[in-house]
Amino acid sequence: MSDFLLDMDHATIRFGGLTAVSELNLKIGPNELVGLIGPNGAGKTTAFNLISGVYKPTSGNITFNSSSICGMKPHQLTKLGIARTFQNIRLFASLSVFDNVRAATQLHRSHGILNSLWRGKSFTESEREVEKEVLDLLDIFDLARLRDEEAKSLPYGNQRRLEIVRALATRPKLLLLDEPAAGMNPTEKEELMHLIQFIKDKFKIAILLVEHDMKVVMGICQKIAVLEYGKKIAEGTPEQIQKDPKVIAAYLGTEDEEVNDDA
Numbered sequence: 001m002s003d004f005l006l007d008m009d010h011a012t013i014r015f016g017g018l019t020a021v022s023e024l025n026l027k028i029g030p031n032e033l034v035g036l037i038g039p040n041g042a043g044k045t046t047a048f049n050l051i052s053g054v055y056k057p058t059s060g061n062i063t064f065n066s067s068s069i070c071g072m073k074p075h076q077l078t079k080l081g082i083a084r085t086f087q088n089i090r091l092f093a094s095l096s097v098f099d100n101v102r103a104a105t106q107l108h109r110s111h112g113i114l115n116s117l118w119r120g121k122s123f124t125e126s127e128r129e130v131e132k133e134v135l136d137l138l139d140i141f142d143l144a145r146l147r148d149e150e151a152k153s154l155p156y157g158n159q160r161r162l163e164i165v166r167a168l169a170t171r172p173k174l175l176l177l178d179e180p181a182a183g184m185n186p187t188e189k190e191e192l193m194h195l196i197q198f199i200k201d202k203f204k205i206a207i208l209l210v211e212h213d214m215k216v217v218m219g220i221c222q223k224i225a226v227l228e229y230g231k232k233i234a235e236g237t238p239e240q241i242q243k244d245p246k247v248i249a250a251y252l253g254t255e256d257e258e259v260n261d262d263a
């Protein structure tokens with residue numbers, strides 16, 4: 001029995017001759033906010049893809065809630081409590097804000113095909129519950145007023161928020177955020193930092209954050225792991241990571257300077 005929600009144990013994946021993630025050990029507690037950083041091509045998104053079931057590790061193990069999840073498909077993992085957002089936003093562009101989130105709530109609801117066709121009493125009640133659940137969530141993130149807008153018509157920052165809300169609608173225990181600050185202006189980044197902390201505290205979930213913006217990562221993460229060429233080269237608090245010579249060398253090619261906040 002592990003005390004950790006997620007436990008990557010020497011997780012490795014090779015693509016032909018390239019080892020994209022090598023012997024990665026990463027543990028995340030049930031209400032921990034962890035950052036995963038590293039230069040371009042270091043293996044961060046591949047690590048996400050291992051955790052979310054897009055890839056199966058070539059070797060090593062990954063446990064979630066103390067059970068191995070290796071070989072499980074993404075939809076099975078979403079049901080278990082792992083939700084993610086993507087580097088490039090993947091909303092249902094022509095669906096409304098409401099329907100984007102509604103689609104995600106279906107995961108933990110099933111009223112049976114016959115009941116759905118007959119639109120029986122329990123179906124109607126369930127639909128009302130869904131509507132309330134979706135509106136409550138949208139309300140928390142100040143998106144309820146936009147419920148009927150098409151997702152594609154939202155400003156960029158709100159599209160990112162909607163993608164996060166949609167992930168939360170699956171009721172995750174672990175939320176994987178892949179470069180949520182990409183393309184945001186400084187004000188939106190500031191709001192995003194508050195939003196991520198708010199989510200952690202309100203929903204009491206674990207969050208793994210891949211992010212290039214050092215100000216965001218250093219500002220909110222409790223623990224940070226650093227990848228370079230697929231290998232973890234450092235792990236620690238933001239203060240420890242900023243001073244780590246291996247991390248400085250990985251980012252700047254020199255051990256003389258500290259990791260730049262504006263990277």
Ligand SMILES: Nc1ncnc2c1ncn2[C@@H]1O[C@H](COP(=O)(O)OP(=O)(O)OP(=O)(O)O)[C@@H](O)[C@H]1O
Nearest residue numbers: 015018019020038039040041042043044045046047
């Ligand atoms: N399906 C794949 N087939 C072959 N090589 C792959 C595959 N997926 C990733 N790679 C390679 O694995 C390495 C790690 O890629 P990955 O996208 O995980 O890096 P990253 O740290 O997320 O980079 P970035 O910060 O630029 O998004 C890269 O060399 C990439 O080309």
